[in-house]
Amino acid sequence: MGRELPGAAGSASVARGLVRSALAAWEVGAPTRDTMVLLVSELVTNAVVHAGTSVRLECRHEGDALLATVSDRYPGRTVAVRDDGRGRGLRLVRALSDEWGSSYRRDRKTVWFRLALASARSGPCAGRAEAVRPRGARRPEGPSALPRPAGAGGTAWAEHGAANPPAPANSRAAVGGSPDEAIARPHTEPPEALPTALARGARRRSGSARGGGHPAAGASPHVDAGWVTPGTVSFLAEASDLLTGQLDEDRVAALAGQLLVPRFADWCAVWLEDPDRGVPPRLARVWHHAEEQLDELRRRLASGPPATTRAADGGLNGHAVRWFPPFAEVPAAARGRSAVACRLIAGGRAVGTLALGRAGRDAIPDEVLRLVEDFARRVALSVVSARRYAQQATISQVLQRGLLPRGEAALPHTETAVVYEPVGENAYAGGDFYDVFRAGPDRWCFALGDVCGKGPEAAVVTGLARPVLRLLAREGYGVPGTLDRLNREVGEQTRFLSLVYGELVPRDPSVGGGLRCTVASAGHPPPLLREAGGAVRAAVTPQLLLGIDDHVHYESQTFTLAPGETLLCVTDGVTERRSGSRQFDDHDGLAAVFAECAGRDARGTAEHIRRAVHDFGTGEPTDDLALLVLRATGPGAPDTPAIRPLP
Incomplete structure (x- = not known):
């Protein structure tokens, strides 16, 4: 039985009803049924109250035992059995279940327990008295893969709290680990060392200062002991996933503030700098939990990052240091403790500064300082990655734009239009290319080509073809001679190229105007000619791809493009x-x-053709799309730019 429940007050009642119905169908007796309903109700209530997210409830009948799991979407709040008289839910689970535990993953936290059916109990273990009932320890893999305890388990113990009893040698304790796995592993310390290890862990998780065993004064309600170990790892794993997906350094700074506020602080600021390029620190992002105070906070932090982060104790070591923010509202009781700053260090170089703080008397505990240091390292690495991506993208854009025409050629008495859509994110040029240029006083040339292949290898041929075409055409070579020579150049690159190449010469208006077109197609889809009456036909016959045979001789075909007629070339x-x-x-x-x-x-x-092509398929195009349209007009019609692509 499984059900997703909302994070609402009525979910516990719904859960009790679901469990009763399932147990009735499984014909479970009253004592076990009542215990099962009680424990499920307590866990669902805990999830709703403390996590505030939707709750996933699952109950299973596994032979001679019942298994229940309750999951929520707040892995940052860890499970803890309290012995201070508050919070009886987990104490009941510990006292009444045969086996229980919790697991943490990046997007959820699960608490589970197992109840043996009454028929499966014998001897002294049949009672519910905790003193004589064996209880197994928590397991990292979660309940679905666990065998039933063989009757000699250890005492279940909570992950946090100094009052927890020591664990036996074969129990498992929650420690740091991968966020995609349950955060637990067997203890490797000898049995006599376990009480000391547990006490040491309890001191760490209760807010102790560095080098001391007492909780920090003025411990903040923003974060408690539940954030250490699984909660901390979960937060850092979430932060890593989100930060590594950002390809802009300002977005990294913005996301850093959103992750820290209001979870750990009331406000956060990120300065970015680039000493290698001589860029001084700039306030990239300011975040405040009260939006009406954002502008004032930005104004007060505009003077620059904290000077303490440049000192020896907070320089290139990336340590978080306490500092006094530049505003007087911080009371004396929290002086030097209400704000923290940490240099963003990656590869031994500073890329910025991270600062966060709290208003009022709340001090930032040492646990948060350590967390900020880990978090700052992730932010710094993400900033460096974003800068490298931006640098590579700029280089790529410059190179790609160099593969396309930069000028505009105006053909007399001719309308022209280009559609050019390379495939790929941030792609400016692909394997397809086009060109329209003036080759002489009364000669214009056009080309539309497609290099076989993709990536840098194809770009090399694209970068070769356009300059060679322009050079040969301006040296006076006709269409066949130009293709013959380009064919040999492409063959040396061991690549293939399909190409439509043509020469346009305006005709005298006294003989009807229009254009004399001399065109050849080397392995390319043949250009189409639409006559003034609407009939469409192929303008030329395709020939061999360029680059296959160095000794082939290409031929051209000549025709008249009369006023009102249109020539279409596509890839x-x-x-x-x-x-x-x-x-x-x-x-x-x-x-x-x-x-x-x-x-x-x-x-x-x-x-019209571009839309028809896009509407024909169901997804995004998988190949570069390019088309060139030339339409002859009558004398006196205005000239139009030839190579400005459609927006």
Whole structure:
């Protein structure tokens, strides 16, 4: 039986009803049934009151025993049996169950217990008196993988509190570990050392100062002993997961403040700096639990990070140090204890400063200082990673932009439009490329290509093709001669390249105007020509890919692009866009969509085809998408930019 319950007051009543129904179906007797209902009710109530999250309840009948687990979404609040007269829930679980324990994972905390059925008990263990009933110790794996105790278990003990009884040698105690595993492991110390170890752990978990065994004066309600060990590890694991996913240093600073406030402090500030680049500390983020005080706090911290963090005791060692914040509202009782600052150190270099503080008389205990140091190291590493990513992204953007045309060529009496959509996050250029440029007084050239492959290797060929095309065209080589020479250059790179390349020469208006087009297609989807009447046909015949055979000779075809006619060039990202087993260009799909563009200008034609390609598939495109539209107009029509892509 399993059920997700809301974090509301009525959940305990609902849980009791569910357990009673399940036990009735399993025909469990009254004594065990009442005990089971009582313990489940106590655990659900604890989860609702102390965690405040939704609660997952599961009950199982396992042969001669009953198992119950109660999970909540607040692993930071650890389980503790209190012996101060408050909180009877876990004391009842400890006294009445045969076996119980707790486990912690990154996103949840689980408390479980097992009850042996009355028929499974014999001898002195059949009673419920705790003095004669053996109870097993907690296990790290959770209840589902645990065997029933063989009758010689140790005494169950709480993870926290100095009044807990010592654990026997074969018991397990909660210690630090992976947040994805239950935070427990067997003790490795000899039996005679365990009481000392437990007492030492109790002192640490009760708020002792460094070097002393007494709780820190003015212990804050923001954090208690429950945050140490599993709670601390859970918080740091959560922080690591969130911080490592940030690729911007300012986002890292913002997230750091959100994680610390109000959980550990009333306010938090992060300064970032980069000494290697001569960037002084800047206040990157300020966070306050009371938003109306945020602007005032930012103003008071604008002077710079705490000077104490630059001293010997808080320099490049990354230690958290106490400091007096630059505002007078802090009372004398908390002077020097209400704020903490820690340098953000990664790889022996400072990348900033983290500061946090509290208002009023609350002092920050030493446990939080140690936690801040661990947290600051994670923040510093995330800042460094974000800066490296930003640096690499900038280099990549500069290189990619260099693969695309930077100028604008205006063809006389011609409308032009380009759609260029490379695949990949933050990609500015891909394996597809285009170019439109002036090659002479009355000659313009255009190209649309696709390098076989992806990544830097493809970018090398892209970076080679455009300059070579421009150089050869301006040296006077025609379309066939240009492709012959480019073919040999591409072959030396051991890569393949498909390309549509053409030359445009305006025709005299006295003979009808328009453009004389000389075009060749090397292994590329053939360009389509839409006539003024709406008919669509292939303009040229495809030939061999560039880079396969150094000795091949390419041929071109010449035709007239009359006023009102449109030439369309696309890459295989358009023709091979998939929807299930179908491709966009199956059964001349591209030609059909192109025919629908009658009466549209170049930009309208490009946008209509782009939308049709995107609407054809169900997901994001998996290949670069590029198309070039050239539409001849009559004499006197305004010139338009040739290579400005559609927004």
